Amino acid sequence: MRLLSVAVFLVTWWIVSALMGSAKLPPPPDVLQAMLTEARTGALFLNLGVTLARVTLSFVLAMALGTAIGYWMGRHRLADRLGDPWLIILLNLPALVVIVLAYIWAGLTEAAAIAAIAINKLPTAVVTLREGTRALDPALDEMARIFDFPRGRAFRHVVLPQLAPYIAAAARSGLALIWKIVLVAEFLGRPNGVGFEIGVAFQLFDIPLLLAYSLSFAAIVFAIETVLVQPFEARLSRWRPRAA
Amino acid sequence: MRLEVDISSKVFANAAGERDEVLRNIAFTLEPGEVGVIVGPSGCGKTTLLRILTGLDHDYQGRVSRPEHARIGMVFQEPRLLPWRSVEDNIRLAAPKVDATRLSALFAVLELSAHRSHFPGELSLGLARRVALARAIAVEPDFLVLDEPLASLDEALAARLRNQIVTLLEGRATTTLLVTHNLDDAVRLGDRLFLLSSRPATILHALPIRLPRSARSEADIGEIRNELARLNHANK
Numbered sequence: 001m002r003l004l005s006v007a008v009f010l011v012t013w014w015i016v017s018a019l020m021g022s023a024k025l026p027p028p029p030d031v032l033q034a035m036l037t038e039a040r041t042g043a044l045f046l047n048l049g050v051t052l053a054r055v056t057l058s059f060v061l062a063m064a065l066g067t068a069i070g071y072w073m074g075r076h077r078l079a080d081r082l083g084d085p086w087l088i089i090l091l092n093l094p095a096l097v098v099i100v101l102a103y104i105w106a107g108l109t110e111a112a113a114i115a116a117i118a119i120n121k122l123p124t125a126v127v128t129l130r131e132g133t134r135a136l137d138p139a140l141d142e143m144a145r146i147f148d149f150p151r152g153r154a155f156r157h158v159v160l161p162q163l164a165p166y167i168a169a170a171a172r173s174g175l176a177l178i179w180k181i182v183l184v185a186e187f188l189g190r191p192n193g194v195g196f197e198i199g200v201a202f203q204l205f206d207i208p209l210l211l212a213y214s215l216s217f218a219a220i221v222f223a224i225e226t227v228l229v230q231p232f233e234a235r236l237s238r239w240r241p242r243a244a
Numbered sequence: 245m246r247l248e249v250d251i252s253s254k255v256f257a258n259a260a261g262e263r264d265e266v267l268r269n270i271a272f273t274l275e276p277g278e279v280g281v282i283v284g285p286s287g288c289g290k291t292t293l294l295r296i297l298t299g300l301d302h303d304y305q306g307r308v309s310r311p312e313h314a315r316i317g318m319v320f321q322e323p324r325l326l327p328w329r330s331v332e333d334n335i336r337l338a339a340p341k342v343d344a345t346r347l348s349a350l351f352a353v354l355e356l357s358a359h360r361s362h363f364p365g366e367l368s369l370g371l372a373r374r375v376a377l378a379r380a381i382a383v384e385p386d387f388l389v390l391d392e393p394l395a396s397l398d399e400a401l402a403a404r405l406r407n408q409i410v411t412l413l414e415g416r417a418t419t420t421l422l423v424t425h426n427l428d429d430a431v432r433l434g435d436r437l438f439l440l441s442s443r444p445a446t447i448l449h450a451l452p453i454r455l456p457r458s459a460r461s462e463a464d465i466g467e468i469r470n471e472l473a474r475l476n477h478a479n480k
Binding site for chain 2: 143146
């Protein structure tokens, strides 16, 4: 089914490129050619790798901080009151503003880029985990207290499984957001990565190169989604009775 | 474990800011190994009382004395199992020290052996209740609390589970508190019965049963139950 869907996409692309002219939308073989050239020099893999590393770092940073802050805000009313205005500001701050400010304040450095990307993802993770923490079942909390579960055991076996769907949702939406923002950050202030290469292609009007990078990147996102994210979600929900 | 209870008052403030007194002047003592039964109309505050006795609620007037580190085993009205852990894991998480032989024996008494690896979502209510009971017994509690453990089970199933509870209580003298509104359960299981009024709940009658559980004939049980029903009726 998925293959068929990809095939339909390729055919549509080919037809549209024939109609628009190959200057605006090159047909698939031209793009494949550009991809192969970049792959042969090693630039493709280097840039994809660099981008992937940035995604991983900022994702882990944002999820870890976001989960901790969200859990804290969900448990403590005072923390929630204090944190809420910050959250609203961060949630509505455009990604571009954060990235540009980070580059101005911290220079065009790797740390600035990763921090800026993580800050963009942070508030949505906090909000999702805060909701998850508020939805924790007090009945199970009481059970754990009466049976004298030590903190660690209660967190791992009582709290974490209840938060798992929220963590999965935050991870899923967070990954999608970070994929998009990482390219902007690279475009604006990094000397390598997919975003930088797309910037180069844009300046040279090299549309096959632009598409070659975009599609390789999309392929990696797709692979990570099917190989990592979906099996992880399936494993988390294996105790649930299956929907008919 | 000896339990001494002397609660003079427990008040809830509702959303409108009104004071709602739930408990008033509840005083009783359970000697080590005794089974106390609290009988009262539904909604009278029995669950509130249990929350105080198990240390979940500290906001009351009065005094509850039990050993500080008494191990508590509790069967809640709903089973309160962890849906993401198997039956066996649910029990082992609450009672990490339980050994395999004891656990198997417990599963055998409660007819749960076939369900060890099932998830709670795959169990009927009757089975889930038995798992909750197994969990409470497995911790080898000093203080066992049963909050309507037989409610909403059909008569045959309730009778079977009640017999299983009797078996488990005979095996080890555990100070136990059972809450029910079923007089029959009360008479068959208890050593000491407490009749509660409606809100604010207070103890109307305390009725010790001197015959040991195993020596009670159907005639004795009928007699005590009638006595209890008469007392209960006189309060209405």
